[in-house]
Amino acid sequence: MSQKDQQQPDTQPSGAPVEDLARKAADEIGHQAYWRANVRTLLSLLLVWFLVSFGCGILWVDALNAYSFFGWKLGFWFSQQGSIYTFVVLIFVYVFQMNALDRRFNVDEDR
Amino acid sequence: MSAQVLTYIFVGLTFGLYIAIAIWSRSGSTKDFYVAGGHVHPLANGAATAADWMSAASYLSMAGIIAFEGADGARYLMGWTGGYVLLALCLAPYLRKFAKFTVPDFVGDRYYSQTARLVAVLCVVFISFTYIAGQMRGVGIVFSRFLEVDIDLGVGIGMGIVFFYAVLGGMKGITYTQVAQYCVLIFAYLVPAIYISLMLTNVPLPMLGFGSTVNDGSGMFLLEKLDGLTQELGMAAFTEGKKSTVDMFFITAALMAGTAGLPHVIVRFFTVPSVRDARISAGYALIFIALLYTTAPAVAAFARLNIIDALNETEYQALPEWFSKWEDSGLLAWVDKNEDGKLQYRGGAALEPAKPIFSGERGASGERLVSNEVGASTNELYIDRDIIVLAHPEIAQLPNWVVALVAAGGLAAALSTAAGLLLVISSAISHDLLKNTLARNLTETQELRWARVSAAVAILIAGLFGIYPPGFVAEVVAFAFGLAAASFFPVILLGIFSTRMNKEAAISGMLSGLILTTSYIVYFKFMAPELNHAEHWWFGISPEGIGTLGMLLNFAVALVVMRVTPPPPEAVVNMVRGIRIPKQAT
Incomplete structure (x- = not known):
């Protein structure tokens, strides 16, 4: 197990040991809050993912087919077009939200 | 050109x-x-x-x-x-x-x-x-x-x-x-x-x-x-x-x-x-x-x-040029069931077994004859799916x-x-x-x-x-997905989202997912292909979809096993915490 952080030379200790410990504890709390926010973001996006593909595209497809959407039956459109468009949008919303989250919790890669 | x-x-x-x-x-x-x-x-x-x-x-x-x-x-x-x-x-x-x-x-x-x-x-x-x-x-x-x-x-x-x-x-x-x-x-x-x-x-x-x-x-x-x-x-x-x-x-x-x-x-x-x-x-x-x-x-x-437009109710001689080309390569076949010289494209399989076995002779209209049984349907056209992308520009x-x-x-x-x-x-x-x-x-x-x-x-x-x-390539492609779903996906996912997830849970989860998926597919595809119908499937799930059940089993077994076995070493827990954060604060 050589999972040492070759990637992050910037985690080297600097400054007095006491401040160091205090900062480490603060980081720990920050990271936990970041992770909870991350998981919340994921769950809400995955809920949309599920409702659109498995919901509109499969489970409720027959009910939705009673409506028409331009030249498509609505359920058919969701299963062959709409769900794919939604997936693309979901990933970009995720990227946008996560970048904001990274900055808010001071863990983004730009510093 | x-x-x-x-x-x-x-x-x-x-x-x-x-x-x-x-x-x-x-x-x-x-x-x-x-x-x-x-x-x-x-x-x-x-x-x-x-x-x-x-x-x-x-x-x-x-x-x-x-x-x-x-x-x-x-x-x-x-x-x-x-x-x-x-x-x-x-x-x-x-x-x-x-x-x-x-x-x-x-x-x-x-x-x-x-x-x-x-x-x-x-x-x-x-x-x-x-x-x-x-x-x-x-x-x-x-x-x-x-x-x-x-x-x-x-x-x-x-x-x-x-x-x-x-x-x-x-x-x-x-x-x-x-x-x-x-x-x-x-x-x-x-x-x-x-x-x-x-x-x-x-x-x-x-x-x-x-x-x-x-x-x-x-x-x-x-x-x-x-x-x-x-x-x-x-x-x-x-x-x-x-x-x-x-x-x-x-x-x-x-x-x-x-x-x-x-x-x-x-x-x-x-x-x-x-x-x-x-x-x-x-x-x-x-x-x-x-x-x-x-x-x-x-x-x-x-x-x-x-395809319906170009072929249905058309006489063999009047069929477009591409028809005979793809007929020669075995992707199309026509049996003149009602002997009217015209192609009838209908529901149901034209041939039994479904793929044409050419006899090497030509029929009354010049079509390649097949030695298959003709199915009960009135459909006279066998058409291979792969033709759609390959031949559509010609069609x-x-x-x-x-x-x-x-x-x-x-x-x-x-x-x-x-x-x-x-x-x-x-x-x-x-x-x-x-x-x-x-x-x-x-x-x-x-x-x-x-x-x-x-x-x-x-x-x-x-x-x-x-x-x-x-011969089994087509049969096992579905298997590749089922296998990936039932083995890697749960183990990687839990490895990231749970710090408690340990070796014992991962191995037992992977094995149970793999065994369930493999045996279901092997049973229906190789041992008893004649039973491969909805009425014999578990809960109506075809072998193509069994990977999902394998995945759920993998998750369930892993979640139970990890509660009764020792937690992973401290170094591994730290590694998991590390991969969750894009970059440590400085």
């Missing part, structure tokens, strides 16, 4: 391009060879991922399947794109932060176990070889259909090209050739689709065209007309599904989780410079993939309409250069996927099996040499699979 000369020119030009890129992007280190040095631009990685992912099956077969299955084809459309949401949100960024080279790397390190690493190597090699056999066969088929080259020679040429850039360039060479191959394949897919969309609906974008009205003056929507025609001919309406909801649900879920768990796709996200790039790169990849995947159902609907009477383009695109799709798979196999051997298990003291230069040797050997084996295709 004839379509064949143009095909030679296009294929020659694109192959020249791939070779030039290979020479320009040689690998000098193992990091170059396994992950292209880890500095591929996210946009380039997106295009490479799309080409890596879209195989001969996506390019050549998917539209054909949808054309004949209609609404049920949605399981592939959603399954093979929805997996990217799982990949982008739940796996890619964290695996990028992990910053190693392969999927077995992650499994072995996260579960502090050589056993887990070896199980992962076995799964990677099995999944990838299953897949690659189909790709090399696809290369051979395109060569033989369009260039009238012997199928084995075609496979040989394909092997030579892949050998050149995969062995020389490793992931670096593969990445940049895949970018070029994406451009070729998407252009080749969209051009005929746009042409046909304009011809049928006057709308240039096929994904909108297939929801528009047909321009035959009737003012009907295209799908409305197609539904009407299919029902009139005694077939299932195009927009109505025949599969049960539960089966659709399970198959789609297995394809999604399988997509997210496929090693050759995951490893592409090891090649970008940062966590943020891994996230956005998955987004680009899905846009590139969606371009083809939203076009495919349109191509399917157009093709079905065009729609498009210019020769478009026909030639389709061949170059098919080759690009098959070669790009084959190369990505080869790399995964070679790194599993040289890195996970040799460097990390059997020969830990390999130097960098030796490891790189072993990587090249194993890539070369893998190409040879893949080529043999292409030339002597094992």
Whole structure:
């Protein structure tokens, strides 16, 4: 197990040991809050993912087919077009939200 | 110029391009060879991922399947794109932060176990070889259909090209050739689709065209007309599904989780410079993939309409020229059941067994006779699904250069996927099996040499699979997804999202998922294929969708076992905390 952080030379200790410990504890709390926010973001996006593909595209497809959407039956459109468009949008919303989250919790890669 | 000369020119030009890129992007280190040095631009990685992912099956077969299955084809459309949401949100960024080279790397390190690493190597090699056999066969088929080259020679040429850039360039060479191959394949897919969309609906974008009205003056929507025609001919309406909801649900879920768990796709996200790039790169990849995947159902609907139009109730002598060409290659067959000299295209199978067995003689109208039993239906037409993409440009009477383009695109799709798979196999051997298990003291230069040797050997084996295709290829492709869904996906997901997840839980979870999935598929596909009907399936789940049940079992077993076994070592817990954060605060 050589999972040492070759990637992050910037985690080297600097400054007095006491401040160091205090900062480490603060980081720990920050990271936990970041992770909870991350998981919340994921769950809400995955809920949309599920409702659109498995919901509109499969489970409720027959009910939705009673409506028409331009030249498509609505359920058919969701299963062959709409769900794919939604997936693309979901990933970009995720990227946008996560970048904001990274900055808010001071863990983004730009510093 | 004839379509064949143009095909030679296009294929020659694109192959020249791939070779030039290979020479320009040689690998000098193992990091170059396994992950292209880890500095591929996210946009380039997106295009490479799309080409890596879209195989001969996506390019050549998917539209054909949808054309004949209609609404049920949605399981592939959603399954093979929805997996990217799982990949982008739940796996890619964290695996990028992990910053190693392969999927077995992650499994072995996260579960502090050589056993887990070896199980992962076995799964990677099995999944990838299953897949690659189909790709090399696809290369051979395109060569033989369009260039009238012997199928084995075609496979040989394909092997030579892949050998050149995969062995020389490793992931670096593969990445940049895949970018070029994406451009070729998407252009080749969209051009005929746009042409046909304009011809049928006057709308240039096929994904909108297939929801528009047909321009035959009737003012009907295209799908409305197609539904009407299919029902009139005694077939299932195009927009109505025949599969049960539960089966659709399970198959789609297995394809999604399988997509997210496929090693050759995951490893592409090891090649970008940062966590943020891994996230956005998955987004680009899905846009590139969606371009083809939203076009495919349109191509399917157009093709079905065009085929009915061109063939039904037509006399054999009056059939278009392409009919006899594809009849000669065995993808079409006609039996004049009612002896009226005209082709009746109806619902139900024309022949029994379904594929034609030609007797070598010609019938009253000049058609190739078959020795099959004729089925009970009045349908007189056998039509292979693969014909849709290959022959549609001819069916729609498009210019020769478009026909030639389709061949170059098919080759690009098959070669790009084959190369990505080869790399995964070679790194599993040289890195996970040799460097990390059997020969830990390999130097960098030796490891790189072993990587090249194993890539070369893998190409040879893949080529043999292409030339002597094992009969079970089609049967086991579904298996590859089921396997990835039931083994890798839960173990990687839990490895990231639970710090309590340990070695015992991972191994028992993987094994139970694998055993359930494997035995269900082996039972219905090989031991008792005659029982492979909905009434014998568990809960109505077909072997194609069983991977989802395997995955749920894997999750359940892992969650129980990890509660009654010791927690993972502190170092592993810290590693998991580390991969969750893009960068530690300074």
